[in-house]
Amino acid sequence: MLVLGVNIDGKQLANLLQEQMKEEVALLKESGLTPGLVVLLVGEDSASQVYVRNKDLAAARIGIVSKVERYPETITEAELLAEIDKYNADPQFHGILVQLPLPKHIDENKVLLAIDPNKDVDGFHPLNLGALFAGHPTMIPCTPYGIIKMFEHYDIDLEGKNAVVIGRSNIVGKPMAQLLLQKNATVTMAHSKTKNLAALCRQADILVVAIGRGHFVTKDFVKPGAVVIDVGMNRNEAGKLIGDVAYDEVAPVASYITPVPGGVGPMTITMLMYQTIESAKRLHR
Numbered sequence: 001m002l003v004l005g006v007n008i009d010g011k012q013l014a015n016l017l018q019e020q021m022k023e024e025v026a027l028l029k030e031s032g033l034t035p036g037l038v039v040l041l042v043g044e045d046s047a048s049q050v051y052v053r054n055k056d057l058a059a060a061r062i063g064i065v066s067k068v069e070r071y072p073e074t075i076t077e078a079e080l081l082a083e084i085d086k087y088n089a090d091p092q093f094h095g096i097l098v099q100l101p102l103p104k105h106i107d108e109n110k111v112l113l114a115i116d117p118n119k120d121v122d123g124f125h126p127l128n129l130g131a132l133f134a135g136h137p138t139m140i141p142c143t144p145y146g147i148i149k150m151f152e153h154y155d156i157d158l159e160g161k162n163a164v165v166i167g168r169s170n171i172v173g174k175p176m177a178q179l180l181l182q183k184n185a186t187v188t189m190a191h192s193k194t195k196n197l198a199a200l201c202r203q204a205d206i207l208v209v210a211i212g213r214g215h216f217v218t219k220d221f222v223k224p225g226a227v228v229i230d231v232g233m234n235r236n237e238a239g240k241l242i243g244d245v246a247y248d249e250v251a252p253v254a255s256y257i258t259p260v261p262g263g264v265g266p267m268t269i270t271m272l273m274y275q276t277i278e279s280a281k282r283l284h285r
């Protein structure tokens, strides 16, 4: 069976949602509340610089006050924790994000634990992850949250569907599986030790791929008519951004598919903005 996949346009959906947020922020400002986001960036990692710039631009478009704090690679863990404390106490900022990865001498877990869970707009704090797993989330990791918004927008029914998530990171795979479960999908999590991965994936009505290996998932992994979500962001030899899914060969088999770029990425940033606004409203209730 040949099914021609509908391209899920994450960029277009992100623009639509950001327009709605812009209107909401304008109203909040009239009532005296300006949502604020601070991004802490350590070192010179070039990918991180791009992500932070894109977040800053999105915030500016929407009207969120955004500040990027840059620290040298040599900042100590104690100094970074003190900076987080400073922003935890600053009422101007409702969202705090520490751009990952951090240099090796800084314990990422300690840093994530130091962020006030009420300002943890990335949703990585164990308290927020715990609340998500217990079924009453407040802050949700932005990438899987954005994917759920895509399913909703494209009217993709998840109930009773077989969903396979490849990748089990705390920021993508695990929360994605939880959110799919909460939408009543039957969820299987796959990872590097999974046996017969392609055969397992061919059982999936919904396939979410978050591995970090360019064009790893070929058409042999995909059941005709499946929905394929590609989280991966990889550079090929030519330096071009590519996903984990071989889009050209998978798109004709899938019913829906996200491209890279222009799929999951713009939605991740959008949900970060969304959670900053929600956090501002909660903190000023």
Ligand code: NAP
Pocket (backbone or CB within 6 Å): 143, 166, 167, 168, 169, 170, 171, 172, 173, 190, 191, 192, 193, 194, 197, 210, 211, 212, 213, 231, 232, 233, 234, 264, 265, 266, 268, 269
């Ligand atoms: P990660 O922490 O490195 O986790 C990768 C996962 O993939 C691990 O669970 C690993 O299994 C699994 N894996 C690796 N090789 C595999 C294989 N051959 N077969 C099956 N599973 C395999 O990565 P991440 O942070 O979740 O990110 C995944 C990808 O998404 C990266 O390309 C990243 O850049 C991208 N990303 C994109 C966005 C966005 O906004 N678009 C946001 C976040 C991440 P083990 O656990 O067994 O090692």
